[in-house]
Amino acid sequence: MDTKKTAKDRWEEAYAGRGERDAEFSTMSGVPIKALYGPEDVEGDYDEKIGYPGQYPYTRGVYPNMYRGRLWTVRQFAGYGSAAETNERFRYLIEHGQNGLSVAFDMPTLMGLDSDSPLSLGEVGTEGVAIDSLEDMEKLFEGIDMGAISTSMTINAPAHVLLAMYVAAAEKQGVSPEKLAGTNQNDILKEYIAQKEWIFPPEPSMQVFKDMLVYATEHMPRWNTVSISGYHIREAGSTAAQELAFTLSDGFAYVEAGIEAGLDVDDFAPRLSFFFNSHIDFFEEIAKFRAARRIWATVMKEKYGARDEKSLLMRFHTQTAGVSLTAQEPYNNVARTAFEALAAILGGTQSLHTNSFDEALALPTEEAVRIAVRTQQIAALETGVTNTIDPLGGSYFVEALTDELEKQAYDYFRQIDEMGGVVRAIENGFQMHEIAEASARYQREIENGTRKIVNVNIYEPKDESDVETHRIDPAVSEGQLNRLKDLKERRDNERVEECLEAVKRACREGENTMYPTIEAVRAYATVGEICSAMQEVYGTYRETPVI
Amino acid sequence: MADTIRVVVAKVGLDGHDRGAKIIARALRDAGMEVIYTGLHQTPEQVVEATIQEDADAIGVSILSGAHMTLLPRIIDLLKENDAEDILVFCGGTIPKQDIPKLKEAGVGEVFTPGTPTRKAVEYLQGQLVS
Numbered sequence: 001m002d003t004k005k006t007a008k009d010r011w012e013e014a015y016a017g018r019g020e021r022d023a024e025f026s027t028m029s030g031v032p033i034k035a036l037y038g039p040e041d042v043e044g045d046y047d048e049k050i051g052y053p054g055q056y057p058y059t060r061g062v063y064p065n066m067y068r069g070r071l072w073t074v075r076q077f078a079g080y081g082s083a084a085e086t087n088e089r090f091r092y093l094i095e096h097g098q099n100g101l102s103v104a105f106d107m108p109t110l111m112g113l114d115s116d117s118p119l120s121l122g123e124v125g126t127e128g129v130a131i132d133s134l135e136d137m138e139k140l141f142e143g144i145d146m147g148a149i150s151t152s153m154t155i156n157a158p159a160h161v162l163l164a165m166y167v168a169a170a171e172k173q174g175v176s177p178e179k180l181a182g183t184n185q186n187d188i189l190k191e192y193i194a195q196k197e198w199i200f201p202p203e204p205s206m207q208v209f210k211d212m213l214v215y216a217t218e219h220m221p222r223w224n225t226v227s228i229s230g231y232h233i234r235e236a237g238s239t240a241a242q243e244l245a246f247t248l249s250d251g252f253a254y255v256e257a258g259i260e261a262g263l264d265v266d267d268f269a270p271r272l273s274f275f276f277n278s279h280i281d282f283f284e285e286i287a288k289f290r291a292a293r294r295i296w297a298t299v300m301k302e303k304y305g306a307r308d309e310k311s312l313l314m315r316f317h318t319q320t321a322g323v324s325l326t327a328q329e330p331y332n333n334v335a336r337t338a339f340e341a342l343a344a345i346l347g348g349t350q351s352l353h354t355n356s357f358d359e360a361l362a363l364p365t366e367e368a369v370r371i372a373v374r375t376q377q378i379a380a381l382e383t384g385v386t387n388t389i390d391p392l393g394g395s396y397f398v399e400a401l402t403d404e405l406e407k408q409a410y411d412y413f414r415q416i417d418e419m420g421g422v423v424r425a426i427e428n429g430f431q432m433h434e435i436a437e438a439s440a441r442y443q444r445e446i447e448n449g450t451r452k453i454v455n456v457n458i459y460e461p462k463d464e465s466d467v468e469t470h471r472i473d474p475a476v477s478e479g480q481l482n483r484l485k486d487l488k489e490r491r492d493n494e495r496v497e498e499c500l501e502a503v504k505r506a507c508r509e510g511e512n513t514m515y516p517t518i519e520a521v522r523a524y525a526t527v528g529e530i531c532s533a534m535q536e537v538y539g540t541y542r543e544t545p546v547i
Numbered sequence: 548m549a550d551t552i553r554v555v556v557a558k559v560g561l562d563g564h565d566r567g568a569k570i571i572a573r574a575l576r577d578a579g580m581e582v583i584y585t586g587l588h589q590t591p592e593q594v595v596e597a598t599i600q601e602d603a604d605a606i607g608v609s610i611l612s613g614a615h616m617t618l619l620p621r622i623i624d625l626l627k628e629n630d631a632e633d634i635l636v637f638c639g640g641t642i643p644k645q646d647i648p649k650l651k652e653a654g655v656g657e658v659f660t661p662g663t664p665t666r667k668a669v670e671y672l673q674g675q676l677v678s
Contacts, residue, residue: 107561107612111588118590122617123561196563196587237566323566327641327660360661362613362643436569443570447664456662469643472613545565545586547572 008038024450028281028442029239031404037396043403049294050399053389056301057294059402060390061348062313067386073351074376075317076369077102077154081476083139086129090144102152103140104128105162112158112199114528115480125476127363128154132484132526137165138172147175150222151182157199159186160212161530164518167220183224183273186212189250189422190229193431194236196543199531202423204538208513209254210261215514217258217268224271226254227317233431234277235323237439240288241405243277245412246431248295252413253422255304265304269311278344279321280336286392287401289347292316294402295409318344319353325360328455330467333357338375345379346392352376362469432546484526491524499523500533507537552580552676553603557594558587559622562612567639567661571607574665575672591621598626598634604676605635605656607668615642615650623654635675637668 015035026032034041043049051057054064063069078089090101106128108120114132115124124130131137146169155162163184167177188205191198200208209226216225230247238246251272258268276292278285296314300306320340325333334357341354354372356364364372380386392398419425426432445451452458499520506513513534520530556572558565565587576582583601585594598606610618619638626632638650639659647658657671 107614111561113561119561119588121560121590121621122614123612126613127562191563194563196565197561235564235566237570326662328662359641361641439566439570440573443574443665447574447666453662457664466644469645543586545569545584547569547576547582547584 011036024445027240027284027401028279028451029241029284029438030441031241031284031401037400039396041396041400050393056309056312057297058313059290059294060393062293062315062350066348066389067345067380068389071380071386072345072349072376073100074373075100075102075152075351075353076373077104077319077353078369081125081129081472082479083129083131083136085476087140087142087144090140094144094149099148100150100152101144103154105153105155106130107197109162109527110155110157110197112161112527112531114526115477115484117528122477124480126472130476130480131162131165132480132528133487133524134165134168134521135483135487135524137162137169137521141169141173145175146170146173147179149181151180152227153182153184156185156188156191156195157197157205158527158531159184159188160208160514160517161521161527163212163216163223164514164521167518168521177219177223178221180220181222183227185229185275186226187229187250187254187275189253189426190232190247192426192541192543193233193246193250194238194435195232198541198543199535200538201541202426204507204534205541206253206257206423207510208534210257211512211514213254213258213268214261214263214512216271217263224273225268227273227275228254229275231275231277231319233435234279234321236435237323237442238435239438240279240281240284241408242412242431242434242438244288244292244295244405245409245416247274247276248292248299248409249413249416249422251296252299252303255300256421259304265300265306266308266311269300269304269306270308270313273350274314274316276316276318276344276349277321278318278340278347278349280324280340282339282343283398283401284405285340285343286347287398287405289316289318289344289349290390290393290398290402291406291409293348295406315350317351317353318347318349320344320355322355322359325355325357326453326456327360329461330357330360332455333360334371334375337372338379341375341379342383342385345385346390348390358467358469361467363472365468365470367468429544429546432543436546487524488526495523496520496525496529499525500529503530503533504537507534552605552672553583553601554580554605554607554672555583555585555594555598555601555603556607556609557585557589557597558609559589559591559594559618560610560612560614561588562610562614563587564611564640565609567611568607568609571609571639571665571668574669575607578669578673580669580672591618591625595622595625595629595631599629599631603634605637605672608636608638610638610640610642613641615640616646619650619655620653635672637671639663639668 053061107123230243297312356368502516
């Protein structure tokens with residue numbers, strides 16, 4: 001008998017003797033997972049790599065007290081119909097104590113099109129509110145003190161026009177840009193990579209981004225110019241590591257754009273924030289959030305020379321994975337969303353949107369949204385997971401997985417750098433190709449049964465359950481079209497033409513486009529008119545589809 | 548009918564969710580079909596024109612924006628106007644269950660909702676188009 005056997009040797013022998021069930025032991029992104037993790041799996045110094053919450057490199061959280069100080073913000077994204085209907089909803093929310101508003105725009109607005117464009121057919125006011133001109137923006141905030149609220153606008157390609165309208169609508173209320181608080185998503189890079197709501201090619205889009213960043217840094221100290229988003233990258237089928245790598249590399253591209261525009265990194269970096277997905281592979285997601293904080297702090301400090309501590313903090317919003325929801329037995333999605341929410345919480349998110357169980361079928365009903373909000377409240381108040389900060393910090397497995405995701409992200413940064421940066425990589429189709437490959441691999445695993453999805457490839461439902469879904473009133477579109485037609489007759493069209501010329505001139509001559517855009521919206525030029533004027537100079541993006 | 552099934556996979560309307568369209572395009576191609584993917588942001592007119600030009604046997608439309616009740620009947624009407632109603636139309640995306648019978652009545656052959664295995668679409672097309 002060998003007396004030198006360690007406890008670990010004895011466990012390994014015993015484990016080998018028992019055998020494993022027939023399953024794929026890897027994360028959904030394909031990271032192989034061992035049966036057990038121990039101290040030998042965690043490299044490096046505790047203080048340097050893991051440390052304390054609120055301290056560099058922020059692996060355990062961005063604040064010293066995290067949820068023991070304040071819980072995350074429940075932030076549910078919503079919106080549909082006309083500006084007047086959404087205004088009614090906003091006033092109701094404000095009366096009930098909410099002071100943060102979130103605007104979802106309809107598809108035509110997101111694409112920089114007017115409601116009367118042939119491409120807008122069937123989509124006016126269906127997935128968000130339809131905004132064509134300043135008149136709609138004024139209506140959206142009628143009776144609401146724009147100096148007393150904060151507004152989050154989920155808008156990207158035409159973000160400069162919507163920001164201009166927000167500034168102009170506030171001006172009519174007597175509120176100056178300095179007083180306006182809020183965020184616009186304005187992450188155009190992820191549009192090319194994943195969400196595909198673009199207008200101009202990447203280079204001029206980055207110019208418009210710089211114009212907005214410079215304008216907001218000078219005039220809107222309470223405004224966040226960008227929410228750097230991995231959510232859509234993941235929904236497009238990426239792995240967790242790709243979401244991490246492509247989102248952070250986009251973030252670094254925006255930092256470089258700000259520096260190129262002549263700003264000091266510490267003048268704008270504290271106002272950068274992030275938006276991640278929380279998918280169904282529990283520990284991989286937690287590791288992703290922890291790695292994201294550490295990478296951001298390290299690169300901001302080491303590469304971009306940020307000195308203000310606030311420039312190093314990765315603050316992020318999380319939404320549970322829409323793509324993980326199934327149309328089969330939709331009530332099961334309540335459980336999926338709850339696990340995903342828990343991963344976001346254990347990952348240290350600053351705010352959270354939980355999806356509603358019926359969202360694989362339609363926009364959610366009120367009942368479904370209520371259950372989604374309650375899921376967060378149960379996690380916050382009943383489960384006890386908020387009693388201590390970063391409860392999984394120091395877990396051999398979670399720390400090893402955090403290191404692994406970090407390593408994969410740095411590998412992607414290197415590849416993107418070698419291609420000449422994010423914009424060049426997008427032009428090469430690199431990120432899109434990587435995502436399409438990952439998405440196809442995952443689908444293959446589902447189809448051949450190595451990856452199990454309940455009610456999709458195992459325990460198939462015998463009878464599909466019926467759920468009540470949300471319906472949109474088709475009258476919204478007609479009303480919006482009539483208002484737009486009326487506006488185009490009523491406004492000073494000569495003035496509109498002059499303003500559009502001025503916008504084009506700024507694009508051609510490389511002047512800040514925000515100022516003429518604000519002038520144009522004041523003259524009631526529409527989103528579609530301003531964007532197509534700019535397209536005359538900047539051109540239109542066309543994707544080569546990657547299957 | 549030619550031996551190989553030719554399918555146009557189309558994204559109509561403005562939503563940019565193309566994961567499903569790409570997955571289905573790959574699956575049909577892997578099953579030996581000839582697949583033409585239109586890319587994003589197509590109008591019904593563009594899709595029908597492409598389908599006729601490509602002499603395709605079927606159009607698979609992916610819609611996740613909620614505009615299916617407007618855009619799919621429009622495609623079917625355009626096919627009829629072009630004497631091409633023999634082209635099979637099927638669709639996938641976020642489609643509420645109560646809309647499925649309406650879409651079928653309008654002439655949509657089959658509707659696949661999120662989570663459907665791609666082999667079901669493959670089997671469906673083979674069943675409908677291979678005689």
